Amino acid sequence: MIRHLFTLIWNRKRSNFLLMAEILLSFFVLFVVSVLLVNNYYNYRQPMGFTSDNVWEFNINPGQDTINRKETLRRLVQELKATPGVAAVTWTSNTPFSFSNNNTDEYRYKDKGAPQTEIFDTDDDMVKVLGLNVVAGRWYDSRDDASSRHTIVVNQRFADEMFGQESAVGKVLTNDKHDEEWQIVGVVEAFRSGSDFASNDPTIFIRRALQDTARMSNTEQATLLVRVQPGSAAVLEQQLVRKIKAVTKGWDANVNTLAENRKDKLKFVMTPLIALGLVGLFLIINVALGLFGVLWYNINQRKAEIGLRRALGATGNAISRQFLGEMLVVTTLGVAGGLLLAVQFPLLGVFGLATPVYFMAMLLATVLVFTLTAICALQPSRIAAAIQPAVSLREE
Incomplete structure (x- = not known):
């Protein structure tokens, strides 16, 4: 099954390469945003070392x-x-x-x-x-x-x-x-x-x-x-x-x-963090729209292939799993390239943060990308599974 998925990906290597490049870039940006957010959360969990009440x-x-x-x-x-x-x-x-x-x-x-x-x-x-x-x-x-x-x-x-x-x-x-x-x-x-x-x-x-x-x-x-x-x-x-x-x-x-000063300083610090979170959310939405559009286009281009597989006895669930599997393999290749870039951050000491922060950010960015990909691929794969052989052949 895995070998078959790689064969299908290789046969459409041009469009899949562009998709992998988009995923790699999205992962890298999400990783950088995650580093800053994880670092702030990591600091927030650390002891203050003093008490400001009263x-x-x-x-x-x-x-x-x-x-x-x-x-x-x-x-x-x-x-x-x-x-x-x-x-x-x-x-x-x-x-x-x-x-x-x-x-x-x-x-x-x-x-x-x-x-x-x-x-x-x-x-x-x-x-x-x-x-x-x-x-x-x-x-x-x-x-x-x-x-x-x-x-x-x-x-x-x-x-x-x-x-x-x-x-x-x-x-x-x-x-x-x-x-x-x-x-x-x-x-x-x-x-x-x-x-x-x-x-x-x-x-x-x-x-x-x-x-x-x-x-x-x-x-x-x-x-x-x-x-x-x-x-x-x-x-x-x-x-x-x-x-x-x-x-x-x-x-x-x-x-x-000091309690009032603490609240005022927290509001001041939270402003760029909220802005950073909105940038990350905007990026996720744009990546989701891009992935959904690419998958939708691929299905329309491959209706003949889908109809032929259905005519040969493939079930709707098998077609759905194929498209979902292709997308997850492409995502894995894109994320692997992003991880090769991200791992340079702790090695080179970029940002000067603790090493666990980088690895937590890598994990968070990986989970976000795979979750996003799975969600975006779910509906197009269902659409592909619902295509009937007679409909695809008539359109051809």
């Missing part, structure tokens, strides 16, 4: 006021911590779900350079506010006050890419000039700060005590993250805003919640 973000802008800035911020943090309903307060240079980040690859360990890494300047209470999961070592604290090196905590992704199977705790990083050092005291599980679909990129948390905030420029805003007790309402929010204005004496303060 965390409020206060963006404080001192404006041109540079007098006693560090002392004012220190008193402000103390006042906020003493407020009933506040569980913890931290200062940070950057926050999760923001539209800006600080990346660098300046770190080195021995002769190995670090990957592109996201940097967060934070204080000792960040671990309490965001509920970070420390899986090795510890979070920095007052024990590091006397350290001659910068104290840092890294996420597991950074540790894996930089040190492999070795423990990251205790390792010392340097810059290119070897005139500055950073010592790792702990490792957190993950930190996906971009969005729900963001990857777990290498991240470093640098200990920057509140007294060091005098290094901020006049235009830089201080950001405080405040963890409040569950169920805290607008009354507490207004109370904290009034306290900020009273302590800072005129500094601007804007408040938002």
Whole structure:
């Protein structure tokens, strides 16, 4: 049966070659779209590494006021911590779900350079506010006050890419000039700060005590993250805003919640994903219409062949299986060519994604193409099965 199908395909090799080329191109485009969609789904299933519920973000802008800035911020943090309903307060240079980040690859360990890494300047209470999961070592604290090196905590992704199977705790990083050092005291599980679909990129948390905030420029805003007790309402929010204005004496303060920032960032990220999904759907519809039209044309061109087979005793189901089998064989050849192209993506590191993402995308694209082909071939094969010998001979 298989040999017979290949013979029929070879006899119509010109039209079948064009059909295989269309399937190959469709598979390849579906594969690329699937890679992006699968990667986002894969990231979505990964742990965030922190909790954003019940965390409020206060963006404080001192404006041109540079007098006693560090002392004012220190008193402000103390006042906020003493407020009933506040569980913890931290200062940070950057926050999760923001539209800006600080990346660098300046770190080195021995002769190995670090990957592109996201940097967060934070204080000792960040671990309490965001509920970070420390899986090795510890979070920095007052024990590091006397350290001659910068104290840092890294996420597991950074540790894996930089040190492999070795423990990251205790390792010392340097810059290119070897005139500055950073010592790792702990490792957190993950930190996906971009969005729900963001990857777990290498991240470093640098200990920057509140007294060091005098290094901020006049235009830089201080950001405080405040963890409040569950169920805290607008009354507490207004109370904290009034306290900020009273302590800072005129500094601007804007408040938002990390949960709201997370939703806003999710909407922003979802827009291109929806557009990508619509492109994939449009492609599938066009491929389906093309396949259906080609199969319909083939049946009209082969009515004499079908009528002759029916006259020789072939059943309608046999005719239907023949057309469906031909289409599946042509699809297999087209998909095989597409897989040869797709397998180059993980080998060459295109997109720089995890290898399982590529293979999941190959599987998804293959299933879509075969399903689409089977659906498109089903109705034309039924039409072929219904052709009667007398009708085809009369048309001839």
